Amino acid sequence: MGLGGISLWQLLIVLLIVIVIFGTKRLSSIGTDLGGAVKGFRKSMGDADKDEDKAQINTPDAEFSEASSDETSKSDTNQKV
Numbered sequence: 001m002g003l004g005g006i007s008l009w010q011l012l013i014v015l016l017i018v019i020v021i022f023g024t025k026r027l028s029s030i031g032t033d034l035g036g037a038v039k040g041f042r043k044s045m046g047d048a049d050k051d052e053d054k055a056q057i058n059t060p061d062a063e064f065s066e067a068s069s070d071e072t073s074k075s076d077t078n079q080k081v
Contacts, residue, residue: 019027 022030
């Protein structure tokens, strides 16, 4: 028994039928097109990750102004007194 109850002979018969219906040239072009599509998808996913990483590196986590830090230090001294 093979993959999920499909034997090796059944797979070979299905493969033979597909080759007879489509022919080897058409199967080759389908394989080439499918491989190119997968390669393009992987490349675009890699480019998206690189763009996202660059965006995260160039943006600051938070922005602090001097006025807010002065207010914090004043409130801290008022609480200590």
